[in-house]
Amino acid sequence: MLPKITDRRSASLLVSAPAQALAGASADLDPLALSTGSDEATRRAPGHEGRDPFSRKLSTCVDLTAGDLRELERLAATGRRFPAQTPLLHQSDVPENAILVLDGFACRYKYLTNGRRQITAYLVPGDLFELDLDYRLPLDCALGTLTACRLAVLPRPDYEDLLRRRPRIARALQMMRLTEAAILREWITNLGSRSGPERLAHFLCEMLLRLRTTGLASDNQYSFPITQADLADTLGMSCVHINRVLQKLRRDGLIELSGRRLTILKPEGLKTLAEYDASYLEPAAIPLRPCVSDRPAA
Amino acid sequence: MLPKITDRRSASLLVSAPAQALAGASADLDPLALSTGSDEATRRAPGHEGRDPFSRKLSTCVDLTAGDLRELERLAATGRRFPAQTPLLHQSDVPENAILVLDGFACRYKYLTNGRRQITAYLVPGDLFELDLDYRLPLDCALGTLTACRLAVLPRPDYEDLLRRRPRIARALQMMRLTEAAILREWITNLGSRSGPERLAHFLCEMLLRLRTTGLASDNQYSFPITQADLADTLGMSCVHINRVLQKLRRDGLIELSGRRLTILKPEGLKTLAEYDASYLEPAAIPLRPCVSDRPAA
DNA sequence: CGCTCCGTTGAGTCCACTCAATTGGGGTGG
């Protein structure tokens, strides 16, 4: 009966006492969750623009300078480990840190009083949980880890400093915000207009493409250490029904899911089922076209 | 069988030939849709910060200067009328104009090949459909009117010019973007985790509060010229089911809906049913607290 | 060894959908 993240009323991690979060963190990690993660992917990318997922992602739409990359590298080096299912920020907290996902999955979520939980966004490696600009606003969603994660915690002053000193990074982040909003709209469509199998297929396609931009999904397969209960909270279905829908996709030979690793056997079939059109993710994937702020001021 | 907006393949209005949109526009208006709209509300606001809904909305979080107000007033004066159910922009269009809603309801929506339409956002008077910053990106959603509307069409150069010359307006718009994202997350929660009646109740509560910020809903009632079919596309239900859920809310004495006007008889009851927490709309409703950019640079 | 968590399966129920048919109101044209 109790939701997985049990202590909803305890003081949030990362709000005032980030050290507290670290206390019991490095201990009970799920080895599977990390074994195929970015640690590995990072090592095998020698000539790439950046080694950490964040600079990889930003590099897809902005040419980062050597200075930018060095900065991001330093940031990535501060990553700390957090166990799965850990609440990081509560709803109505006023966050004091930006949080960068280096490895594993985190999410935004809301609880309703009827006990249901709705996940409203996934944060995958390379995604940044941003402070809402410089406004000090309470969060409308909680934030927590789904799997074991490696996160870089960036205090507000440092975050603001980074944006000020690194205009290209700031620009790339603006782009990311557009993509984020597009993803939210896509999720609304998904929840409102698609059947169970279509919905799941769409979600799996999205994850594939998002993980690909940081090199975490080659060969149409990726590490997928997500609980079926979490999937249910993501897609607005019951846990039992998720199970049956998964089985249907397996039975139809579209996917294979075993050992916390997802393989998409028929990418085209899955895409067709989901009616998947990836263009909403493109802002993050295509290089910037000429735009106003690159021109000399009028 | 045909969706209400029938010609989906025709050239979008407002993309290259805005004059075309105006051609048959002013003719067949639904008088009811406008009679209780902002025309009336605007007239009865003599001492207010601004007379048009846009400056009203921005005034809730930023102190606009007299110059700002004059500018917005001029913008509002350019409003043109558009009939209900008019497509304005198609998916994958690259918009060349920002669009300000002065009166009536517009929406973002997507069509799926199975014929279903999902509405992903409502634009009510005071809302601005923004160009995605200065990036030239194709839209992930179509844009169209739901009811008869009065819209101000703001060409890209003018829009960019406005933001450049009016920092307070630009700042307020940033704030609005945060609220927009919060609304999207709230919709995801709504579609994923709430039952039919709860979902509808939540939507009606949100509309009430959003219309209140521009003075379009006093006394817990507002003009609501939305088709049940549109509601269905909004809330991910069938048209028939929407009808029955509406009847349930009426039977329970929570609302009254007649003559395209909605009255919320038991605001507390509706709020409780929807488990409605309005704090996600607050960024737009509370005055700015002290923030970084107001302080002298460090 | 036993515990717990996750995934799986079965049975029964109810909610939401589809397919129709009908009503009612507004506008139009004869």
Added chain:
DNA sequence: CCACCCCAATTGAGTGGACTCAACGGAGCG
């Protein structure tokens, strides 16, 4: 002025999908 039409709202009947409530198997862990 009335007849007609169109569209939105409403109602009924039947179906199927998704849910709940269980019970059970297996893997990992103390």
